[in-house]
Amino acid sequence: MLDILKIIVGPASASLGKRICSLLGLERIDVYTKEFPDGEVYIRLLGDVKGVDALIIQSLSPPQDRNLLILLQLIAAFKANGGENASVVIPYMAYARQDRIFLPGENASAHLVAKMIEAAGADRVALVEPHSEHAVQGFKNRIIIDVTRSFAKYYLENGFKEAYVVAPDKNAAMRARRLAEMINGGFGWVEKIRDKETGGISSSEGELNPRSRKTILIDDIISTGGTIIEAMRLLKMKGASFISVACVHGLFVENAYNKIKNEGASSILSSDTVESQYSNISVAEDIVRALREKNWL
Numbered sequence: 001m002l003d004i005l006k007i008i009v010g011p012a013s014a015s016l017g018k019r020i021c022s023l024l025g026l027e028r029i030d031v032y033t034k035e036f037p038d039g040e041v042y043i044r045l046l047g048d049v050k051g052v053d054a055l056i057i058q059s060l061s062p063p064q065d066r067n068l069l070i071l072l073q074l075i076a077a078f079k080a081n082g083g084e085n086a087s088v089v090i091p092y093m094a095y096a097r098q099d100r101i102f103l104p105g106e107n108a109s110a111h112l113v114a115k116m117i118e119a120a121g122a123d124r125v126a127l128v129e130p131h132s133e134h135a136v137q138g139f140k141n142r143i144i145i146d147v148t149r150s151f152a153k154y155y156l157e158n159g160f161k162e163a164y165v166v167a168p169d170k171n172a173a174m175r176a177r178r179l180a181e182m183i184n185g186g187f188g189w190v191e192k193i194r195d196k197e198t199g200g201i202s203s204s205e206g207e208l209n210p211r212s213r214k215t216i217l218i219d220d221i222i223s224t225g226g227t228i229i230e231a232m233r234l235l236k237m238k239g240a241s242f243i244s245v246a247c248v249h250g251l252f253v254e255n256a257y258n259k260i261k262n263e264g265a266s267s268i269l270s271s272d273t274v275e276s277q278y279s280n281i282s283v284a285e286d287i288v289r290a291l292r293e294k295n296w297l
């Protein structure tokens with residue numbers, strides 16, 4: 001990699017990118033975007049990238065397809081204008097839940113998205129807590145960034161030391177365990193069963209013992225809120241009285257935020273990997289730390 005590193009921040013990661021820029025103090029290449037009357041998206045880099053390396057930051061948050069097209073164009077424009085190495089940071093990796101063929105006739109969309117990003121010219125890719133390891137195997141040169149520390153910091157500063165941390169799904173257990181260790185708390189998980197045809201969810205007790213402790217329920221993604229609400233109901237039945245809900249990537253579709261609030265969540269945390277009115281935690285420091293540790297900077 002070269003000595004000159006610049007940052008290109010896509011519109012889906014405007015505030016996270018700004019934070020990362022100010023933590024790193026690197027020169028930023030501004031991006032102009034517009035939409036054509038027929039709905040197609042146009043991007044233009046407003047700075048010289050010839051002979052430099054770039055950190056390109058763009059989330060694939062909703063609208064996913066639009067933001068993917070913008071990311072592809074940012075990478076391609078960087079390369080087309082003489083840029084050298086493109087290091088891409090994807091705060092939220094869309095299509096990651098379709099990480100394999102579950103039913104005949106399907107396609108593993110996560111792998112297709114990876115191919116497209118590499119075909120556009122990405123030399124290496126950093127992904128913040130993608131849905132699964134398997135989802136990002138399509139990227140040949142990749143790192144995964146764990147942002148649990150940002151959540152632990154919030155919870156330690158807000159009276160949740162030694163709280164009970166629960167994963168609403170066994171697949172999310174490692175994250176919950178990491179958080180529990182960081183705040184010196186207990187750890188448990190709920191067993192989630194999802195119907196592959198209908199997408200419907202049911203939950204049963206996995207390993208749970210909340211008693212009346214403060215409880216944190218943490219998942220990677222909240223989309224419709226169905227998973228979290230099922231787990232909250234189970235937790236309340238088991239005696240949890242004070243439940244804070246957290247997710248790395250808050251999509252909050254179908255009025256999910258209000259549904260979770262109405263279910264009795266004491267607070268709802270979601271990070272700026274998906275920027276919205278609901279994102280209230282920044283993972284910029286975790287990203288910068290990880291990039292330094294992996295010698296990307």
Ligand code: R5P
Nearest residue numbers: 219221222223224225226227
């Ligand atoms: C799926 O396995 C993920 O980890 C999340 O649990 C899921 O995407 C959440 O979706 P929803 O909020 O619609 O239940």
